[in-house]
Every structure is written in structure tokens, then in C-alpha cells.
Amino acid sequence: MIDRTMTPLLEVRNLQTHFFTDQGIIRAVNGISYDLHEGETLGIVGESGCGKSISAFSILRLIPNPPGKIVNGEVIFEGTDLLQLSDREMCAVRGNKIAMIFQEPMTSLNPVLTIGHQVMEPMVLHQKIGKKQAIQESIQLLSKVQLSEPEARMNSFPHQLSGGMRQRVMIAMGMSCKPKLIIADEPTTALDVTIQAQLLELMKGLTRDIGTALILITHNLGIVARYADRVLVMYAGRIVEKATAKKLYSSPSHPYTIGLLASVPRLDQDLKKSLSPIEGQPPDLLNLPKGCAFHPRCRYRIPKCFTQSPELEQISDNHEKACWVDVH
Numbered sequence: 001m002i003d004r005t006m007t008p009l010l011e012v013r014n015l016q017t018h019f020f021t022d023q024g025i026i027r028a029v030n031g032i033s034y035d036l037h038e039g040e041t042l043g044i045v046g047e048s049g050c051g052k053s054i055s056a057f058s059i060l061r062l063i064p065n066p067p068g069k070i071v072n073g074e075v076i077f078e079g080t081d082l083l084q085l086s087d088r089e090m091c092a093v094r095g096n097k098i099a100m101i102f103q104e105p106m107t108s109l110n111p112v113l114t115i116g117h118q119v120m121e122p123m124v125l126h127q128k129i130g131k132k133q134a135i136q137e138s139i140q141l142l143s144k145v146q147l148s149e150p151e152a153r154m155n156s157f158p159h160q161l162s163g164g165m166r167q168r169v170m171i172a173m174g175m176s177c178k179p180k181l182i183i184a185d186e187p188t189t190a191l192d193v194t195i196q197a198q199l200l201e202l203m204k205g206l207t208r209d210i211g212t213a214l215i216l217i218t219h220n221l222g223i224v225a226r227y228a229d230r231v232l233v234m235y236a237g238r239i240v241e242k243a244t245a246k247k248l249y250s251s252p253s254h255p256y257t258i259g260l261l262a263s264v265p266r267l268d269q270d271l272k273k274s275l276s277p278i279e280g281q282p283p284d285l286l287n288l289p290k291g292c293a294f295h296p297r298c299r300y301r302i303p304k305c306f307t308q309s310p311e312l313e314q315i316s317d318n319h320e321k322a323c324w325v326d327v328h
Contacts, residue, residue, distance in 0.1 A: 007079070008035035009180060009213050010059075015073035017051075017058045020066065026285045028054040030237035031073075038180070041204065041214040043228030043245065045221060045260070047282050051237040052217045053103075056183045060100060061090055078180065096126040099174035101203075103186040105166035109158040115142075115169055116154030122176045141172040145202060164195040171199065175206055182207065183215045188223070200227055221264050225249055230318070233257045236283050236293035239312060243319040253321045253328070255298045292324070300325045 017029040029051045036042050044052045057063055059075050061082065075082040082093065094100075099122075102108040109118060119141060120134040129137075135154070142150035145168040158166055167187060174182050184203065188196035204227050207214045216228060224231055224245060231248045233241040233256065241254040252258045259278035280297035283289060289296055295305040304324050312320045 006037065009038045009040075009078065010036040011074070011076040012055075012059070013074040013076070015055065015058055015075065016071050017054055017063055017068060018071050019068045021286075024286045027237050027288070028068075028285065029058060032232075032234070032237075032239050034232055034239065034242065036181070036213050036215065038213055039207070039211045041207065041216060041227055041229050043224035043231040044215065044217045044234060045219060045224055045231060046234035047219065049282055049285070050234040052234055053185050055234070056100070056185055056215060056217055059183065060094055060098060062100075092126070095122045095173075095179075096177045097179050098181045098183065099177070099179040101167075101170050101174045101182065101184040101187045103189055105163070105170045106158060108170060109166060111158055113157075114154065115156050115158070115161070119154075119169065119172050119176060122173060126177050138172075138176070141176055142169070144206070145169075145172045145175075146198070147172070164199070167195075167199055168202075171203060171206070175210075175212075178210055179212060181213045181215070183217070185217045186219070187216075188220075189218075196223075221260060233260070236288060237285065238293070238322065240294065240323070241321045242312065247316070247319050251319075251328075253315055253319065254323050255300045255325070255327055256294050257321075258327060259297075292322075300327050 013033050015029055015032050016027070019026040019028055032055060044055070046052055054063070058070050059082065061070070063070060070083060073083070077093070077098065082090065085093070116135065116138055119138040123129055123134045123137060124131070139150045139154060142153055147153055147165060147168045161169065187203070188199055200223060203214065206212070216223065218224060228245045231243060231245050232239050233254065235256050241248065241252070241257045248257065249261070252261055256278070262276040263278060278297055283293050283296070291307045292298070292305045292309055295301045298305065302325055310322045310324050312322045314320050
């Protein structure tokens with residue numbers, strides 16, 4: 001049970017990350033705010049290009065500059081604003097207190113270093129332990145993430161492993177320093193469904209065992225329904241709805257969230273019933289429409305939507321939305 005009376009582990013306040021291009025300014029993350037408590041799993045969902053991954057990279061200050069820059073906001077982790085730390089101080093946070101599991105392990109793992117070397121590296125760097133102890137702990141980690149023959153895999157190279165095995169290695173690397181927070185950015189996108197389920201159960205179990213908080217970034221609403229405690233729905237760089245997973249699925253309140261859920265097949269619906277996709281395309285972030293960014297695709301829009309952008313407002317306990325219309 002998450003104790004929300006305690007100070008949050010992570011507080012994101014009015015985070016804004018822009019990319020300055022020859023064509024103009026791309027407001028990839030446009031003023032988002034949320035909290036995350038110890039041991040909590042937070043799902044962040046939305047279509048490609050909505051700012052999910054950029055918001056995560058901003059927490060770890062992994063935005064390429066130029067062209068990107070965090071122009072405003074606070075990222076308070078354990079009482080410290082990460083945006084005010086020096087580069088050296090930030091390096092002590094990455095991989096140690098906050099770890100990230102990337103979408104495609106083949107581009108994240110070094111192809112010329114063994115699996116053992118890469119799993120050991122965070123422990124040696126941050127925990128200052130000897131090589132012998134690091135080897136033992138790495139083997140234990142690979143065993144814990146259910147990688148077959150962990151001793152032999154220590155000497156393997158990334159190309160010798162399957163996609164699912166490489167992602168298990170990434171999870172082991174992420175867990176190696178027992179971080180307070182893990183950010184998983186589309187961690188199972190390229191894997192088949194059986195491997196997806198195994199890895200998600202594995203991550204959830206490991207975070208539960210050591211009390212690590214988890215941010216799960218995905219476009220898969222089924223994953224969020226099963227594994228997340230709370231959900232943020234993002235559109236065009238902003239959060240349009242916040243709720244517990246249970247409330248979001250039982251009573252979605254933003255037209256975009258309703259559209260996302262309506263476009264997903266469900267076993268409890270008539271198989272002859274057609275899916276209802278959201279019409280239109282996500283907006284061009286270089287040329288956002290005036291007012292609510294979703295109004296060109298929204299069937300509930302009213303005149304006010306064309307001129308004024310709504311802010312998040314609480315509609316019930318642990319449930320907020322940014323919309324001018326009551327769709328219920």
C-alpha cells in the first residue's frame with residue numbers, strides 16, 4: 001500500500017523541455033507536473049511524439065544540447081532538485097539512485113564488451129566494490145532475472161543473446177545498484193507477448209522486493225492496466241488526465257483517454273463490434289493549434305476549446321483532467 005502522506009520520492013514541477021530548430025521551437029514537454037512515491041508504479045501513456053520519453057530523459061538530464069534544452073521547471077528527487085546539480089553530481093545519480101531501461105537493448109549495450117563487464121560496471125563505479133565481489137553479485141543478478149546459465153553468459157557478447165535475453169541483461173544492469181527509481185522506456189516493445197509478460201512480471205516483482213519506484217512508459221494500455229498504480233495520459237507535450245489505474249479504466253474523463261481506450265480490443269466486448277480509432281493525426285509540435293491541442297480530433301469540442309487551453313483540474317479523489325467538457 002502506497003503511503004501518500006509521506007514526502008514523495010520524486011516531484012516534477014512545471015517541467016518544460018524544448019528543442020530549438022531552424023524551423024522553430026518544438027515544445028516536446030510543455031509544463032508537466034506529478035509526484036511519485038516510494039514503491040509506486042506510475043504508467044505514462046500516449047501516442048508516439050506526445051513527450052513520454054523526453055519527459056523521462058529530462059529527469060536524468062539526457063537531453064542532447066543543442067538542439068534540446070530544459071527551459072523551466074524542477075525535478076526534485078529525495079529533496080534535491082536534479083536540474084541544479086553539476087554534471088559530476090548528476091553522474092553519481094544516474095545508474096546509482098535512478099536507473100533507466102531503454103527501449104532497444106541492442107543500441108544500449110556495448111557490442112564489444114562482455115555482458116559480465118557491462119553488468120559489473122555500475123557496481124564498481126558507484127559502490128566501489130572489488131572485481132571478485134562484483135563478479136559474484138553480477139552472476140546472482142543474472143540468475144535473479146532468470147537468464148539461463150548466468151556464469152556462461154558473463155562471457156557472452158550482446159549479439160550472442162536473443163532480444164528477450166538482452167532485455168533481461170538491461171534489467172539486471174538497472175537493478176545492480178538497488179536504485180530508488182527505475183524508468184522503463186517501452187521496455188518490451190520489440191518482444192513477443194510471452195516474453196513481454198515474463199519481463200513485466202519480473203520487473204514488478206523485483207521492484208516490489210526492494211521497494212523501488214517504477215515509471216513505466218508505454219503505448220500499451222493493457223500493460224498499464226495490469227502493472228501501474230497510477231496513470232498519466234500525455235498529449236502534445238502535456239498531461240491531459242491523471243488518475244489511479246482503476247479509475248482511469250472504469251471512468252475515463254478526457255476525450256483523448258476515451259478515444260485511446262475505445263481503440264483497444266477487449267475480450268468482454270462483442271467480437272463483431274468494430275474498433276473506434278481516434279480520427280486525424282497528432283498535432284505538429286512546431287505548429288500547435290490555438291486552444292486545446294486535441295480539439296481538431298475531438299468529437300466533444302465546444303467553441304471555448306478553439307481559443308483557450310484548459311489546465312488540469314481535480315474532478316474527484318486522485319483524478320484530474322484538462323478539458324472544458326464534461327463527457328459523462
